[in-house]
Amino acid sequence: MPKFCFTLVLVLFMMACSRTTAPPESGPVEPGVSLALAEERAQRVSDVSYLVHLAVPEAVSEAVAGRMEIRFNLATAEEPLALDFRAASEALHSLQVNGAALPTAVEAEHVLLPTNTLHIGENNVALQFTAGDSALNRNPDYLYTLFVPDRARTALPVFDQPDLKASWELSLDLPAAWEAIANTPRLSVSEADGRRVHRFAASEPISSYLFGFVAGRFQSVTRGWRGQGMTMLHRETDPEKLARNLDDIFRQHREAVAWLEDYTGVPFPFEKLDFALIPAFQYGGMEHVGAIQYRAELLLLDENPTDDERLRRASLIAHEVAHMWFGNLVTMRWFNDVWTKEVFANFMAAKMVNPLFPEIDHELNFLLRHYPAAYAVDRSAGANPIRQALGNLNEAGQMYGPIIYNKAPIMMRQLESLLGADALREGLAAYLERFAYANATWPALVEILDQKTPLDLAAWSDTWVHSPGFPPDSRQAEDTALFYGPQAAQLEDMARWPQLSPVARGRLLLNLFEGVLQGGAVAPEAYARELLSRLTAEPNQLLLSQMLDQLAVLQQLLLADPARERVQPDLEATLWQALAQSTDAGRTRLLFDNLTQLARQPETLQRLHAIWRGEDSISGLALAERDRIRLAERLAVAMPERASALITQQLAQVENPDNRRRLRFLAPALSADATERDAFFASLADPANRATENWVLDALGYLHHPLRIAHAERYLEPSLEWLQDIQVTGDIFFPSAWLNTTLRYHHTPEAIATVQGFLQARPAYNAQLRMKILQAVDLPQRAMQLRE
Numbered sequence: 001m002p003k004f005c006f007t008l009v010l011v012l013f014m015m016a017c018s019r020t021t022a023p024p025e026s027g028p029v030e031p032g033v034s035l036a037l038a039e040e041r042a043q044r045v046s047d048v049s050y051l052v053h054l055a056v057p058e059a060v061s062e063a064v065a066g067r068m069e070i071r072f073n074l075a076t077a078e079e080p081l082a083l084d085f086r087a088a089s090e091a092l093h094s095l096q097v098n099g100a101a102l103p104t105a106v107e108a109e110h111v112l113l114p115t116n117t118l119h120i121g122e123n124n125v126a127l128q129f130t131a132g133d134s135a136l137n138r139n140p141d142y143l144y145t146l147f148v149p150d151r152a153r154t155a156l157p158v159f160d161q162p163d164l165k166a167s168w169e170l171s172l173d174l175p176a177a178w179e180a181i182a183n184t185p186r187l188s189v190s191e192a193d194g195r196r197v198h199r200f201a202a203s204e205p206i207s208s209y210l211f212g213f214v215a216g217r218f219q220s221v222t223r224g225w226r227g228q229g230m231t232m233l234h235r236e237t238d239p240e241k242l243a244r245n246l247d248d249i250f251r252q253h254r255e256a257v258a259w260l261e262d263y264t265g266v267p268f269p270f271e272k273l274d275f276a277l278i279p280a281f282q283y284g285g286m287e288h289v290g291a292i293q294y295r296a297e298l299l300l301l302d303e304n305p306t307d308d309e310r311l312r313r314a315s316l317i318a319h320e321v322a323h324m325w326f327g328n329l330v331t332m333r334w335f336n337d338v339w340t341k342e343v344f345a346n347f348m349a350a351k352m353v354n355p356l357f358p359e360i361d362h363e364l365n366f367l368l369r370h371y372p373a374a375y376a377v378d379r380s381a382g383a384n385p386i387r388q389a390l391g392n393l394n395e396a397g398q399m400y401g402p403i404i405y406n407k408a409p410i411m412m413r414q415l416e417s418l419l420g421a422d423a424l425r426e427g428l429a430a431y432l433e434r435f436a437y438a439n440a441t442w443p444a445l446v447e448i449l450d451q452k453t454p455l456d457l458a459a460w461s462d463t464w465v466h467s468p469g470f471p472p473d474s475r476q477a478e479d480t481a482l483f484y485g486p487q488a489a490q491l492e493d494m495a496r497w498p499q500l501s502p503v504a505r506g507r508l509l510l511n512l513f514e515g516v517l518q519g520g521a522v523a524p525e526a527y528a529r530e531l532l533s534r535l536t537a538e539p540n541q542l543l544l545s546q547m548l549d550q551l552a553v554l555q556q557l558l559l560a561d562p563a564r565e566r567v568q569p570d571l572e573a574t575l576w577q578a579l580a581q582s583t584d585a586g587r588t589r590l591l592f593d594n595l596t597q598l599a600r601q602p603e604t605l606q607r608l609h610a611i612w613r614g615e616d617s618i619s620g621l622a623l624a625e626r627d628r629i630r631l632a633e634r635l636a637v638a639m640p641e642r643a644s645a646l647i648t649q650q651l652a653q654v655e656n657p658d659n660r661r662r663l664r665f666l667a668p669a670l671s672a673d674a675t676e677r678d679a680f681f682a683s684l685a686d687p688a689n690r691a692t693e694n695w696v697l698d699a700l701g702y703l704h705h706p707l708r709i710a711h712a713e714r715y716l717e718p719s720l721e722w723l724q725d726i727q728v729t730g731d732i733f734f735p736s737a738w739l740n741t742t743l744r745y746h747h748t749p750e751a752i753a754t755v756q757g758f759l760q761a762r763p764a765y766n767a768q769l770r771m772k773i774l775q776a777v778d779l780p781q782r783a784m785q786l787r788e
């Protein structure tokens, strides 16, 4: 098979990399972890093991003290060797290399081990230090590590690159009342002076971003699994809610492991599997070896969850468990291939949840979960290819986004349909076997798969993986497994709606919405009315949810003011009517959530306020604490005259301490007083005030609420100016989430000019962040044109 094309792409790719990693003028090592440094170390260093001891004080204001011993094999000792440690020199208290004490200096985020202390063969480095807090996610009575992609080095001195896998042995000195889980089984707990020291077993070889632990005041639930325990840590205060969810959560973990063993032919590759439910966790989940972290609210569902919530939970659990094989057992060599582990986890999750939800139309679910998000990037001027160059790990966070989470799974389905399911499965099994406990690249997998097909996979990979935008051939494909990209559609096509299959309805919705966005090829107001006319009768919850999502964007962004005002009464009347007719609790929750978000008319707001007070109710709808809090927040924005009373009363009623901390944080962003909101926004300049990213995003959503959008224009310029700092200090999804939440409802020529002016004034601006800005401003820009 011709490999020429692919080789050429590879050469170009490597040229691009080497250009961005040229050594800087000053100092021997540039900040971060450059590709050049990583490649050099991968050549020289092997057999790494870390012995880590951390003492965590009760008070969040006091520093975490660390002690480490690092052992490794060195192939050459003629050059100094850099350890990664993003800290000030004062944070390093002692340093010994092979027994010799050295001065403690941190230069350009590295501890340099001098040549005269190193030797070929085994080396030993001992360090004492203060662990940086930022990736330890310290809260008043708990903390958790989140080191992906390159943040281990903010807490510990390490070789922070995925292809220097190491054995990790951890001991944690914690307040006596604290629980803890880590990557490996706990060997012992010893107690003294109101403190407990937890010792954990040495790990299999794992990458630094997968090392992790969770510790604090958590409740612990253990269920038996394969002759040992599977433990869940949580902070939920509602016992009924826990009881309602526990069986499903544990069962889905067990079933996911069994499914993956069957599909891959590889037994569960690590010693044990625990997980922690963390309030306001930054992501949906993170797959630390043997100790998965989840956003608590995605696993502990309220009463009568929607189909979508149940599916999302099952998919999330399946996704994180799949990472134990795809990502943790076989890891990408460099973070430019981070998408491979994400696409496999998503692909496996989709395959796995199908049999668990026989009542759901999975073809439709795949379409609605992935296509709209992928289109949103691929239709923009900031579209990026799936595989991108990455010169330094300090930019690895920017590799993440809808293209790897949503477009790559579509690509994966194409790949399976091109190769055949059996050939793909065999290829993946060979890949897991060949690279177990080690690292691999996308080209290495393409090479394995290419042997299983007469097709030119390299050329296909070039279109799908190395190029941005909609692949030309896929737009026309009629086969659902092969099409990708908007197809021409007209409003008249809606006349066929009753005869269409659910998947065909889903495709029509996507195509019509793209038609609205393509300069109004489909008239926005007429389309909104069409959606409203179909809403109450649509039986499929996934389609209903998609229709409501589109209506929310139309009504809050795309429709010009007069059209929006014309549609508003019909929108609210339709939602009330659909609520009255709903006999399904999940459907009722979905409709109610949309109504509370979109309500603007005084009668509707009054009734919602009565429901919040408990003086009115909707049949089949029980409001959990989080629902009531969200309702109070939304009403506070829509009814500014009541904002202060709403928040004060809601705060007094909150029982869960984490919910109370969140609402206290949010309160100034909900205030009717613009000066209070301005002061809150200004406080976000300080990274310390952006630490709990989910709270910040919720607050930003209220600052830039459609009802306050004119006032919020003043936040745009500083929000863009802080973006680079946000990329450096924040977690991987935060920069784009910050941008999307900030820009979402802006549409005035002035707002768009602010964003364009920002980019024009900075021709040398970070290329990845420029793309993220162009992606986020795409919809606002289209809204401006539609509203003209």
Ligand SMILES: [Zn+2]
Binding pocket: 287, 319, 323, 341, 342, 345
């Ligand atoms: Zn993942």
